[in-house]
Amino acid sequence: MILLPEPVQPLVSIVILAYNHLETTKRCIDSLLLHTPMEGNEFILVNNGSSDGTQAYFDSILGARAVHLLENVGPVNGFNAGMNAAQGKYIALISNDMILTADWLPNLLTCIESDSRIGFVSPGANYVSNYQQINLPFHTLEEMQLQAKAYNHSDPRKWEERIRLMPVILFSQTERLREIGGYDSRFYFGEFGDDDISYRYRRAGYKLIFAGDTFIYHHGSVTTGIDQRQHNSLQVSRQIFHDKYGIDSWTEGLPNMQLVEELKARWSPKASVSLLAINCCIGATPLAFKTFLEQQGASEVRLTSLSNQEKYMVDLRTVSERSFYYETVADLKWLLAGEQFDYILFEHGYSEFERSGVSLANYLLPSGHLVTN
Structure with missing residues (x-):
């Protein structure tokens, strides 16, 4: 044989x-x-x-x-x-x-x-x-x-x-x-x-x-x-x-690099970082900043995403440790349960959110930063 x-x-x-x-x-x-x-x-x-x-x-x-x-x-x-x-x-x-x-x-x-x-x-x-x-x-x-x-x-x-x-x-x-x-x-x-x-x-x-x-x-x-x-x-x-x-890949899928650069300008070295992203479409902008933090040596970057549009949730779950859909601003109180973050990024609709009277400062750590579009 x-x-x-x-x-x-x-x-x-x-x-x-x-x-x-x-x-x-x-x-x-x-x-x-x-x-x-x-x-x-x-x-x-x-x-x-x-x-x-x-x-x-x-x-x-x-x-x-x-x-x-x-x-x-x-x-x-x-x-x-x-x-x-x-x-x-x-x-x-x-x-x-x-x-x-x-x-x-x-x-x-x-x-x-x-x-x-x-x-x-x-x-x-x-x-x-x-x-x-x-x-x-x-x-x-x-x-x-x-x-x-x-x-x-x-x-x-x-x-x-x-x-x-x-x-x-x-x-x-x-x-x-x-x-x-x-x-x-x-x-x-x-x-x-x-x-x-x-x-x-x-x-x-x-x-x-x-x-x-x-x-x-x-x-x-x-x-x-x-x-x-x-x-x-x-x-x-x-x-x-x-x-x-149901998504425009250009207008909803690209990172806003101006916001990313603003976040970078406020960055300070830290091993563990928490980032809250609100209304950032499918998450391209917070992911770009998260990647930057990891490149700078952060060993743990926890991204939490909130959106008032359900169509984004499936994609947000692919890049976020946690992702939540909210219907009203009042939902933030129970969704976040008093948690505080190093960075809050609010990409779309911040002026309308401001008129609600809810202060995002309550969700920032004392040394935290809020960046809005």
């Missing part, structure tokens, strides 16, 4: 998605092969119905597995095809307009393996929204690689929990991505598909971590601009998201 060796599961399935733009794709693949060990990992190249030479180019890359789609099914469905083909413990979803840099993979592995509750992590880039931009000084791609090599050192102090992430790279356990169902195919154009998948990871009980210790180069969206002009894709996708969640 001949015993064949057991197949070894790849550690990471690295999925590159391309739709035309062959020269951009080649730069992406070249950087991938230069900065990523092939041994122990698998490369899956998804050709999203390209009409240039992408198919032949993908077939020419030895050791990689090419998936050729007959037509362009949009980025989210293209990535789902890569997910379906993946066999690795982890998966990295990467668009062809990215250029990989030194140590990108070990850094993301170190981050995601630091906490079993992490759903997915994503690095920063030169061109990205959602406060994930990292500015490095360079004029050429060669200089960029040198700067990235000097910058990309694993540093937990640069990891930040987020409400939502724009996946420069979506790096996750493969089964965890499948567990939440991959990308929602309704977000055909790609826009707001990242918001949607962020919400679904959090609502499934997982954390989202911005790996600010890792820089990736991003050319900028090479295909979405066309869809925005021809199909009004940005507003179409924004409406799909709102119809699904």
Whole structure:
């Protein structure tokens, strides 16, 4: 009897998605092969119905597995095809307009393996929204690689929990991505598909971590601009998201960084910190301040969230130690039961609250701070 060796599961399935733009794709693949060990990992190249030479180019890359789609099914469905083909413990979803840099993979592995509750992590880039931009000084791609090599050192102090992430790279356990169902195919154009998948990871009980210790180069969206002009894709996708969640991810899901900076200005070192957040939508602003406190060495930050809108409660529970819905200002008396806090953040509706005659000073510790919008 001949015993064949057991197949070894790849550690990471690295999925590159391309739709035309062959020269951009080649730069992406070249950087991938230069900065990523092939041994122990698998490369899956998804050709999203390209009409240039992408198919032949993908077939020419030895050791990689090419998936050729007959037509362009949009980025989210293209990535789902890569997910379906993946066999690795982890998966990295990467668009062809990215250029990989030194140590990108070990850094993301170190981050995601630091906490079993992490759903997915994503690095920063030169061109990205959602406060994930990292500015490095360079004029050429060669200089960029040198700067990235000097910058990309694993540093937990640069990891930040987020409400939502724009996946420069979506790096996750493969089964965890499948567990939440991959990308929602309704977000055909790609826009707001990242918001949607962020919400679904959090609502499934997982954390989202911005790996600010890792820089990736991003050319900028090479295909979405066309869809925005021809199909009004940005507003179409924004409406799909709102119809699904009843939330506008831009106006209700982004942190108010002005308030965060005001809180930072009043910060003083303390190991244990209590933070009360009132009417902060889904919690992006208090989470940003909580992350800052943890980065400054606070070993325990207890976030209590209050909201007078029930639609926010499911998301507030994903980032708060406690979260309460209140109907009237009088409810605060029994909900908080005389508790006092180091910081109180009141983001929306403070002027109306003031007219109620209830003083939040009663809920502040003697050295506490109140910040309002």
